Amino acid sequence: MVDLLFYVAALVAVLTAVGVVLARNPVVSVVSLLSCFGSLAVIYLLAGFQFLAAIQILVYGGAIMVLFLFVVMLLNLGGLNPEDEDRDDPLFHDRRRSAGGLAVAVALGSASLIGILRGARHLAEPTNGLVPPEEGFDALPALAEAMFTRYSLPFEAASVLLLATTVGVMVLAKRQRSIPPAGEERS
Amino acid sequence: MVIVKRKTLTLAERLYLPEILRGLSITFRKMFQPKVTRQYPEEPLPTNEVTRGQPRLRELTEGHLACVSCGLCEAACPAYAITIDGQETDRFIEREPERFEIDMLRCILCGFCEEACPKEAIFMSTELELAGFTRESFKYGIDKLKRSTEELAPRMEYIKRINERW
Amino acid sequence: MNDFLIILIKTCVIYGCLIGAAALMTLAERKFSAWMQLRYGPNRVGPWGLLQPLADGVKFIFKEELCPDGANPWIFRLAPILSAVPAMLTVAVIPFAGDVNLFGVDCGNLSITDLDIGVLFLVAIGGLSVYGVILGGWASNSKYSLLGGLRASAQMISYELSLILIILCVVAMTGSLDLRAITEAQNTGNPLSWNVFSQPLAFVIFVIATFAETNRHPFDFAECEPELVAGFHTEYSSMKFALFFLGEYCAMIVMACLTTTLFLGGYSVPFWEDAPWFVELGSFCAKAGFFAFLFIWVRWTLPRFRFDQLMHLGWKVFLPLALANLLVTGAVISLA
Known part of the structure; x- marks a missing residue:
């Protein structure tokens, strides 16, 4: 079942x-x-x-x-x-910048992926007291402790990643041409 | 120029809650007051001689109408609701309607027929309800329009009274 | 297997009662509104109009299903489901009474389940009901619906904050997220131990926030007939429309139950600590019924707020008050 x-x-x-x-x-x-x-x-x-x-x-x-x-x-x-999609956008042409951005993205992404996988394997050890929980709620103090003491660095790193994503989305969305001046028809 | 002075609200008024509770108490008390709704089919509307309901024909003697089929109501009717076919009769009035038909879907209850009638034969009754399933069922013939003099008497009196004023 | 059967029966009974209560609530709404306006209300179908909800239901089934041109058909169909299901799911964690002993069979506590995280479950699932409103408004391809949906979602998000902060005060006082534990903490036989006396400000804010959370008068900007026709369900007809209404009334009932549980001691009976289960159930129903009546009562008393007033009230009045209340509660608990 x-x-x-x-x-x-x-x-x-x-x-x-x-x-x-x-x-x-x-x-x-x-x-x-x-x-x-x-x-x-x-x-x-x-x-x-x-x-x-x-x-x-x-x-x-x-x-x-x-x-x-x-x-x-x-x-x-x-x-x-x-x-x-406007192909004149500098983001598509400036190869160096886009390659750099891609590299940073891949690095951050793979770092977080590795972090998650390793963390999961680490937490899966019974001695670390998270899995398997007998009572779902009883595991909560253990979870909180792990998150705010031992794993506070990965926790913060994940939030930095999220912040970077937010900023990236802002940059992509704020391209000038996507907002035509008021009262002017888009050609 | 009208100057409206804004009242400065007290703290209790600005907190809303006391005022809300006051409003709630009013609606709660209203729940137990007597209801004003009329339960219509069981409690029909009160009518009197001024009520201008559907037109009805007055029965003069047993089985005979007061109508002489002069056609004045037919001519007066703004909605062309009345159709009359006249015929001769042995009675003193010499003419009577063979067919007197009012299309109740056309009738606008204006009362012009009543005013036009020289023989006190057609009156606006106190009957107000009108319902049916087919268009044909709204074409009222003599059999459906005939009412006894007693039934229409209050309205007759009323019409006589107001006509004397002119 | 026997336990499974008991749970199945409990689930069926509680959901049957919930839907029946929601149906009766539509009738009560019309009846009470009529009485407050010196009218009789529905009294033609069955004795005192009791069968009116049934007649309405039959009418809804026979109405034509309409899907507006240009609407997204799948999301259009999904929205009423998303509106009704979360509202009905949340009733699963409400404790209605203590241990039930029926015909010598011990049936356990009268609630579908006693989750350790009952409060969290309720808040989490209840928060999903905003999707029904917002998606229904969007998928209808109508400006009125869209405006209604946007307003409703903005409103529900704003008031959910105060609502959760207030719930946190009660949770902090009890030290448990389990609704039954919260009830039992108040069930001392003395009504003064009910949370409403220790948290009066929280109680007032909570009750008002539930009105906003369920999109009820005086905060029903999702509908707002004079401005938005009927808001997010303008384009809905037939059973889809009925589902929206079912969701709305179920949410009202659940909120009434939640207010009872958090602040009025749930099923606890004044001056009778170990009351039998049917007395407890009666006590619970009386309290929850009062709050359900309050929803109707307030609706037919107060005029509607303006939207900016609503946002002002939510963010500048209730949120600071709720935060301060939580702070004081925490301070008192840690000092005591």
Whole structure:
């Protein structure tokens, strides 16, 4: 029963994650990301982490995705299509800058990936007291302690990564040509 | 120029809550006051002789209308709701309607027919309800329009009274 | 297997009662509003109009399903589900009464489940109901719906903050996220141990924030008939529309239950600590029923706020007050 639920949740998570990237309509992307988070929460629940599951839904599902949806709806990205991409944009031409950016992105991404994998393997040791939790809620003090003492550096590094992503999105979105001057038709 | 002076609110008023509680107490008390709704089909509207309902024909003697099919109401009717076919009769009035039909869907209850009638034959009754399933069922013939003199008497008296004023 | 059966029966009974209560709530809304306006309200279908919700339901089923031109059909269909399901899920953690002993069979506590993180679950799932509103507004491809959806989501996010901060005060006092533990902490036989007496400010803010959270008058900017026709559900018809309403009324009932549990001692009976379960259930229903009535009562008493007033109230009044309340609560707890 639990195995079956896990496979269903995992399948839904993967499919919706693919849907986030492939969907043309940004709102559909947001909705599939939301269901991805939902199925992740189910997986957490099956693993015994009630608290994490609730936080996943509360923070990601309830707060962050609503903001995403808000922004997507306000910007009205529905009409954007790939042919409109402006190839004159300096970001596409300045090879050195874009290569540098790519390198930084890959470095940060792989660093965080390695960090996550190693951290997960480390935490999976029974002596570290996180997995398997007998009671989902009882593991919470252990989780908090691990996050705020021993692993505070990776924790902060992850937030720096998120900040870098936010700034990058801002830079990409604030390209001049995408906002025509008021009262002037776009040619 | 009208100058409206804004009242400075007291602290209790600016906190909203006391005022909200006052409003709540008013609505709560209203819940137990007697209701003013009329339960319509069981409690029909009060009518009197001034009520201008649907037009009805007055029955003069047993089985005979007061109408002489002169056609004045037909001519007066702004909605062309009235159709009359007249015929001769052995009675003293010599003429009576063979067919007197009012299309209730066209009738606008204006009362012009009542004013035009020289023989006190058509009156606006106190009947107000009108419902049916087909258009045909709204074409009222003599059988549906006929009312006894007693039924229409209050309205007759009323019309006589106001006509004396002119 | 026997445990499974008991849980199944409990689930069916509680959800049946929830949906029945939501249906009755629509009738109560019309009845009370009528009485407050010196009218009778629905009284034709069944005795005292009791079958009116059933008649409404049948009418909804026979209405035509409309999907506006240019709308995104899948999201359009998803939105009412997303509106109704979270509201109905949250009732799972509400403790209605203590140990139930029926015909000599011990059925356990009267609630679908007693989660350790009941409060978190409630807040997390309840927070999802905003998607129904916002997606319904967006997918309708109508300016009124979109405005209604945007307003509703902005409002729900703003007030969720104060709501959660206030819940935190109660959680800090009890030291548990389990709703049953919170109830039991207040169940001492003395009504003065109810949280409403130790946290009066929190209680007032919480009640007002629930009104905003459920999009009810005087904060119903999601609908706001004079400005937005009907807000996010302008384009909905038939059972989809009914689902929105079901969600709204279920959310109201859950919020009434939550207020009862957090502040009025849940199922605890005044001056009777070890009351039998049906007395506890009666006590719970009376308290929750009062708050459900309060939703209706306030709706037919107060005029609607302006949207900027609502935001002002949420961010500049309730949020600082809730934070200060949490601070004082924490200080008192750590000093005592």
